[in-house]
Amino acid sequence: MKKGSLPTVSTESAPTPAGPAADLPADRFMDREEGWLRFNQRVLELAEDEDIPLLERTRFLAIFSSNLDEFFMVRVAGLKRRLATGLSVASPSGHHPRDLLERISLFTHDQILRLTACFEDSVAPALAREGISIVRWSELDDREREYLHGYFRRSIYPLVTPFAVDSAHPFPYISGRSLNLAVTVRDTSDDRHMFARVKVPSALPRFIELTTHGGGRFLPVEDIIAAHLPQLFEGMRVVEHHAFRVTRNADLEVDEDETDDLVQSLENELLRRRFGPLVRLEVEETISDEVLSILSQQLGAEAEEVYRVPGPLNLAGLAQIADTDRPDLRYPPMVPVEPRALTSGDLFATIREREVLVHHPYESFATTTERFLALASTDPQVVAIKQTLYRTSGDSPIVESLIEAAREGKEVVVLVEVKARFDEQNNIQWARKLEEAGCHVVYGVVGLKTHCKLSMVIRQDDDGLLRRYCHVGTGNYNPSTARIYEDFGLFSAAAEVGEDVSDLFNSLTGFSRKKHYRRLLVAPAALRQGLLRQIETEVANSLKGEPAHIRIKVNSLVDEEIIDALYRASQAGVDVDLWVRGSCVLRAGVPGLSENIRVRSILGRFLEHSRVFVFANGWRPQVWIGSADLMPRNLDRRVEALVRIADPEQCRRLVGIMDLAMSDSTSSWRLEPDGSWKRVTHDEEGQPLVDLQDTLRGDRHLRVVDG
Missing domain, CATH: 3.30.870.10 (Endonuclease Chain A)
Structure with missing residues (x-):
């Protein structure tokens, strides 16, 4: 099998039926997990491409790592849950979940080696040539170490808690995606060897920048903690220490038919997410067999779930390095344009005259979608706004416009999808803020996620008619991602679109089994x-x-x-x-x-x-x-x-x-x-x-x- 590839199946000539699917070849589908891993491999190929600006390559490494985390948290977790519950039927490709897990393990082990090689052999040396160095403790000079001694005392020591493991101290629960140190110490009084775990505080940056020589040198945060372990275990001799990281099942399980308060139930599930079943254990390549055996046993990790990594763990943290202020190492800046159709002044008049199609990020999200809702929030002729929110940014002007509209006395209805994966907590906070401002907040249809991207402004125009101005999009109402996500949006005041969007909102907020629409x-x-x-x-x-x-x-x-x-x-x-x-x-x-x-x-x-x-x-x-x-x-x-x-x-x-x-x-x-x-x-x-x-x-x- 080629390096970085998954096993393939035969593609010999298949029958050519025009009838039912049963007549089509059995091997006509690939595995969904395989398809996803091949997608992430394409991301890694971008990181390996030396024609791409260096900090962008660094960001692709971070994206690859973050994607892989999510893959384990969701897809691998789902396969393991199917095995555990006995629902281990074969996939459409004919593979049993156990076979899929073995294939995934082989492929991802290989990909992690490829990731590390790209980082250590290509990206990191290239960064160093540009004055951006990722170094380890052994590479520091005396002046840098002295600076970090002070940094540790001021900014790290108060946050760090060592957890001993013995008869009086059970093995601590390791939360998902946390970075940790497994430490073995020896009691100098009786020569006993003991095990402890030190969690790297999540409040700390992944890399600490050294400013003693003008900046540009970064040290993994765990190296600073490891260098100061004698202060955490005073009177003991530190024998060995190794970084490790756990990935856990992150799927939420909420029965909407059995809960009276969906938001409260989701909040409880979010607390449990950090402690779901283990799906992956990452350890430094240098870890001793003895310490690895302790971790595997205590965490319940099987051999195929253990990943030895020849380099720093959690390279998703390279996003911090990618944000370094070096425009010369990035894609050239792009300033989105305002669509010519919307430059005439009166936005509502323009949309009333003709439908407008916008393409982000090439065309500005701020001067189109954000402006649409901002104008609606203060326009005295606007009487109501209806909006869906699936994902939005932490400082969302979209939400602020909705709040402003409610304060202006307009009828504001917002459907917030609190089950949007990994954005649940953020959306719960927005929902409560909207409710406090007087918006009518609903959470969609029981048993379904609301993923459609809709906005509707109801305005009494100068001709005395109530008219519906709608936006239907392909992407989220998120100003942050709109700068890097490619999406389309259609602004329309057409009667048939307005009637469709009204009907759809009514089905989301009330009771309706409507199936047939005009243009939706x-x-x-x-x-x-x-x-x-x-x-x-x-x-x-x-x-x-x-x-x-x-x-x-x-x-x-x-x-x-x-x-x-x-x-x-x-x-x-x-x-x-x-x-x-x-x-x-x-x-x-x-x-x-x-x-x-x-x-x-x-x-x-x-x-x-x-x-x-x-x-x-x-x-x-x-x-x-x-x-x-x-x-x-x-x-x-x-x-x-x-x-x-x-x-x-x-x-x-x-x-x-x-x-x-x-x-x-x-x-x-x-x-x-x-x-x-x-x-x-x-x-x-x-x-x-x-x-x-x-x-x-x-x-x-x-x-x-x-x-």
Whole structure:
């Protein structure tokens, strides 16, 4: 098996049925976990790419590490839970959870070695050449050590608590993702050896910058604590010490049918999250077998759950280094533009006149979405605002605008999704702040997450009519991520969009089983069937000789029913172009099954986050944008919304971006029939291919449309 690869299955010629999925080959799906790990490998390849600015490579290392943490906390934890509960049925690929865990362990062990090699052999030396050094205690001079002695006394010693392990002191519970030191000491009075654990305080930065020589030198915080262990174990001799880190199951389990207070139940679950079952134990490569045996036994870690790391643990902390003030080592600055359609002054008049499509981060989030809600909050003609919030920033101007609107006496209804994974605590805090300001806060539909991105402003215009101004987006109302996440948003005052968004809000805040909308496709009621019908239309058109083409851009493609429909479309001669950033379990280019399907992935400066669906529909293209990925949870267990783009120029704009991404002249990763991804950055003559994000950043024609 190639280094950094997962085992593959046969891609020999498959049967070519046009009938039920049962007639399709059994090996037509890859494992979802495999698809996700291959996505994270693409992130690592960016860190390895020496043509990318150095601090951006450093950030990709941090992103890779953080992604891997989440993978263990959610995906690996889910597999282990299935084994523990006896629900260990085979995956769609035919693999048993135990087999999947073994495959994951092999792959991730290899990837961690590759991560460390990239850091130690490439990124760290390159940083040092630029005056940014990550050093260990043994590399410090006397002046630096003297400075750190003082830093330890002032800023670390008061926070550190050593925990002895003996008959009177049981092994302490290790919280998830905390960094720790396993310490062995010897009592000089009777020569007894004892074990202790020292937790690295989470309040401390991952790296401590040394300022004695003008800065630019960083030391892992655990090295400072390790150097001062004699002060923590006075009268003892420190025999050995090793850093270790635990990753735990982070899934929350709340039965919404059995709780009267969802927020309180979630808060209780959040407290338990830090102490869920272990799914990974990371230790320094130099750890002794004796100390590792103690940790494994006390923590209940099996051999395949132990990861020996030849370097500092928790390289997600490299995000701190990536933030170093060195513009010369970063991507060139980009100033988002304001769409020309919105520069005329009266925002509501512009939206009333024509729908406006915006593309972030190329077009400003602040002067479009934030401005939309800020103006609404103070406009005396606005009588009500309705808003969904899935994730937002810690200092959100969006939330402040909603609070201001409530204080101005407007009716403000906010649906806060408190079950947004890893943002639960933040969203609970916002919900309470909104309630205190007088907003009506609801928490969505029992049993479903509300993931749709909707905003509606109800305004009494100068003509005396109440008019609904809507925003339907593909991304969260989060000003922080809007600078680095690629997303679309549609502003509309069209009556049919307003009626749809009103109906959807009514179903979220009250009781409704509405399925059919005018320009929206809504999950879980109708989105799956709506997409399947459009795929079937393409198949029928292809068989009639009419134009048939499917273009889809999503973050993840793992839904089996949708994939089978795409296979059948390919077999019917429909060209299928799929732009998938993350996990993809579809097999592309397999003879007899998917030879008409091409899959591309683009990763870079911005996180490709938008979802776009384009169907040729004969001579009348159907183009949709929205919040839904092609996963069972999005189609069946979440409230999602796609909006149909009606303006022909906006449709052409979106199709142009899709075609640019899929072009052979554009740099991308391309999915091979065996499930591997091939990165293609240069043509056959060695010339660099087009960078899609750079093109969109510089091409005003593609990203600024008058309407």
